[in-house]
Amino acid sequence: MDITEINESLIRTPLYSAHIDLNARITPFAGWEMPLQYSGILNEVKAVREHSGLFDVSHMCRVRIVGAGASDFIQYLTSNDSHRLTNGTGQYSLLLNDQGGIKDDILQFRLSEDEFFLILNAGNTRKDLDWILSHMPASVSLEDITRETAMIAWQGPDALKQCASLLKLDYPPLDRYQIKKLIYKNQTLLISRTGYTGEDGCEITAPADFASILWREIMEIGATPCGLGARDTLRIEAGFPLYGHEIEEDVFPREAGLSWAVILDKGKFIGSDAIIENNREKAEKRLIGIMGTDKTIPRQGYPIIADERKVGFVTSGTYSPTLERGVGIVRVNAPYAKAGRTIFVEIRGKLYPVTTIEKHKMLSLSKGD
Amino acid sequence: MSIPENLKYTNSHEWLQIDGDVATIGITDHAQAELGDIVYLELPEAGRVLQKEEVFGTVESVKAVSELYSPVSGEVIETNAPLCDATETINKDPYNTAWLLKVKVSKPDELNDLMDAKAYSKLIEE
Known part of the structure; x- marks a missing residue:
């Protein structure tokens, strides 16, 4: 049948079979087969606002930027001031084009002086990677770990307590925008106190073949599975921008209320000249x-x-x-x-x-x- | 998926119960399941005269908007207005308490164009 043919070109996350077991409604999204909803958007949004929910966000692109020039490259590539980051912390930032428009909004974490971790929008993956590679100096290399890992967002007022309990961490396990590598059941997890719902919580990157086990454990400790439908509703309620809606290549950061993530006094970076020029006019x-x-x-x-x-x-x-x-x-x-x-x-x-x-x-x- | 034998169906997923010259109209179990949690309903005023396939209202879930099409021509004689404040009923009981409107059928021949349960069942399997 046609449907099978279409689906063959779509990518499945390591949690796909977990979603099928939960009777999720699956939808194509940015080239991936993603869960749209499980129990229903109303129930899922309520779970995140009142208790905790978990989301498969493995479709988001995850890359490591490694090498002696990594720190200076990130500073030039993105709009926020990555030199303010200490090891194990991150920030929201923007990729700007040469005209000062928004190419994507991203999270960037400094794991060490020589290693950064970036999370990019799934729909912009190809475009962003081409852009990054076209500006990348020889002293730096890029490793795309999207397909060898899964990423789970765990969000809600109870999420961090549950997380600390499951992973045997102190509470709170992290400061906001902090990121930690930790070993759990002999698996290396990368966990950050970030999210996209307006609630506190964390996001965990785990090895692909461990994802279903972790997902099951998070559910068993009390988190409700939530799909992309709830995720979008939650982010609109929280007023967060989404690429393709609030931000696009022809939208300047200040038109989207994102000037706070554009640090002009840090020195020249991609798009900075155009931003300075544009700032002379009224938005x-x-x-x-x-x-x-x-x-x-x-x-x-x-x-x-x-x-x-x-x-x-x-x-x-x-x-x-x-x-x-x-x-x-x-x-x-x-x-x-x-x-x-x-x-x-x-x-x-x-x-x-x-x-x-x-x-x-x-x-x-x-x-x- | 529930598809009662005694009803008629459209390919836009409305159901009709015919009683003399009055058609009671709603949306099918399949339609409510596809939409997900329904949170908004807009219905016409009684007295409005509808043509076949004319938009008579709107139903919205959190993420989707769907227009409602009249399966037959005729005058709206009654609407289930309280349903607008209890839209979750459409998800729970689409064929009974969540009927949407009653229309006095003006062109009975149009009823011949409707599907029976078997044909509708086949349509949604595709």
Whole structure:
């Protein structure tokens, strides 16, 4: 059948059979066969917000950058200041193109002076690797460990306690953005206190043939399996950008609220000249969060209307199980990107009022702030 | 997957129960399962006259939007408006409590175009 043929070109993560055993609904994503949902998005989001959830994020590209010039290369390649990192710490950063637009957003960890660990978006893997290799000096080498490992995100208010208990670590096992190599059951794990849900938690890179065992143990200690559907809903609620939605090659970091990850005073890096040039002009577009007044759901691409004209569009939208209403992130003309205004989303020809809110503050509403 | 024998079906995954000249319409078990947790429903007002295959409403899950198509022409005589505030019912009981609307069929010949349970079962297996 056709379906089999299509699937043959897709890559399966080392956890694929675990997902099938759990009756996950599988979806193609960035060339991979990934779990979209298990018990249902509402249940999975609730688990992460209230207890803990685990996600297979093995599709994300993981590379080691190794060699005497690694530290200076990362400093030139990416926008954040990697020279501020000490061994065993990491940061959010951006790959910029020569025009200062965002090629990808990444996590970069310094394991040692000569070894960095990068996590790239699955959908940008080929593009990013070509870009990195085209700038890489001879003193540095790149090792793509994506296929020989699995990566599990373990997120939620209970996640770190459960993690410390399972891996026999002190609590908390790590500081934020810290990364540790540790041996568990004779396997080398790489664990960082990072995530993409707005909850505390960690992400663990493990050898591919150990992934199913670890996954099972994490489930048994109380984490709920969560798919990409819940992951996307959680990140929108938390106001986090996603490549292809909030950020793209033709979007400048400050238009996406990401200037904090662009450290111009660290010296020249790829895209820095263009950013300095662009900063002389006013940003025309900005991102801001929106919250609906009822269950009407903004979706990507829907027009944003204010003062009786189109002033932007929705970059990401979802029903928020946590806030029990539609929420989203919108790109609008800069004057409209201020919190506390009423603007309108056009949904199927009708205008629905929504309130603008700093995108990282949407979740705090559910916590009574 | 539940596909009751006594109902008629469309290839856009609506079901109809025919009682004289009144058709009760909903979405199938297959449709609710494909959508996942349903969180939003928009229905027409009673009195609206629908043409066959006209969009009469919208159903949304957390991640998906799906339009609802009228399987027959006729006037909407009643809608299940309380369902809009209890959309999870569509996931739990798509064929009974989660009916969407009742239409007074104006072109009975159109009913001949609908699928029976056997044909619909074959459609969703493909």
